[in-house]
Ligand code: DCP
């Protein structure tokens with residue numbers, strides 16, 4: 001038969017799988033992500049997660065699914081997911097997915113949530129008010145846009161376009177230079193998708209800290225200030241640290257951690273990028289706007305912050321789920337707490353955290369779950 005024999009059983013936990021950027025099952029995972037998003041828009045969390053898990057399992061496979069039988073021993077694939085796989089195997093497409101893609105509500109929520117600062121809740125509210133386009137929103141006098149949303153619309157063309165690796169590298173140089181000018185011994189690390197080896201991203205994520213505890217927030221503020229004076233800071237939403245160890249770690253997955261951070265829009269000059277800017281045809285400007293996140297954890301939380309911000313989202317979700325269900329430990333971007341020993345487990349590196357969890361170390365480029 002043509003059924004590939006799995007080398008080892010595939011784990012239900014993304015943190016026990018090695019997932020590179022090479023996705024051999026994109027045709028299926030793209031379909032699953034549409035379904036997951038549609039359930040997310042309709043607030044059916046369980047089904048949304050089920051499709052995200054299924055997509056993640058297929059992303060980890062070193063082979064392409066060619067027959068339904070090949071998925072027999074895989075975890076996280078239920079009747080619905082298998083029906084979609086079967087449909088795609090048979091017809092090359094899923095009619096259920098196509099129906100969603102042509103659905104007005106889905107299309108509108110997808111469009112609205114593509115704006116920086118617009119989440120599902122807001123998109124939904126606008127949809128219910130009968131708004132269907134950006135023009136509708138901007139022409140509606142009773143709508144109050146947050147500052148983030150205003151800048152999201154202002155730079156929509158640029159920041160809805162993918163950031164390339166070369167652009168990320170150029171931004172890294174700019175931020176590194178700013179940091180070095182302030183203090184030579186700062187720690188700056190690329191995180192997010194680019195640390196996992198992705199070629200494109202929706203933003204560029206960095207961690208920034210100081211070897212001396214308590215100096216990290218001032219450093220972040222100085223870096224922002226320097227970028228402002230260089231006239232490359234188009235937008236800055238600064239959030240001060242709200243770190244309070246008495247409340248950590250949280251049992252629930254928190255959308256945001258408590259570190260000092262800023263969500264930026266930076267101006268990147270074409271001349272700073274090896275090759276050229278990612279641009280639409282006919283655009284002759286010498287610069288583009290790029291979304292950048294800078295996060296400043298104190299050095300004693302650095303390893304947890306690095307692990308938490310490196311992603312992927314599914315990898316992070318499953319790390320936490322594995323810790324809780326298999327180890328009776330609570331993990332978040334700040335700390336790891338052992339519920340049995342009733343103590344925090346210290347870590348200087350990501351490897352320390354994997355070791356505490358009794359997990360084989362997974363390299364960043366293997367975390368594209
Ligand atoms: N992260 C998280 N929870 C959040 C925000 C971020 O766990 N609420 C983590 C997981 C992400 C990482 O931080 O992988 C970076 O967030 P991004 O949204 O920038 O995601 P990526 O960098 O992975 O992908 P993209 O290419 O879209 O930027």
Ligand code: MG
Pocket residue numbers: 192193194201202203204205
């Ligand atoms: Mg990112």
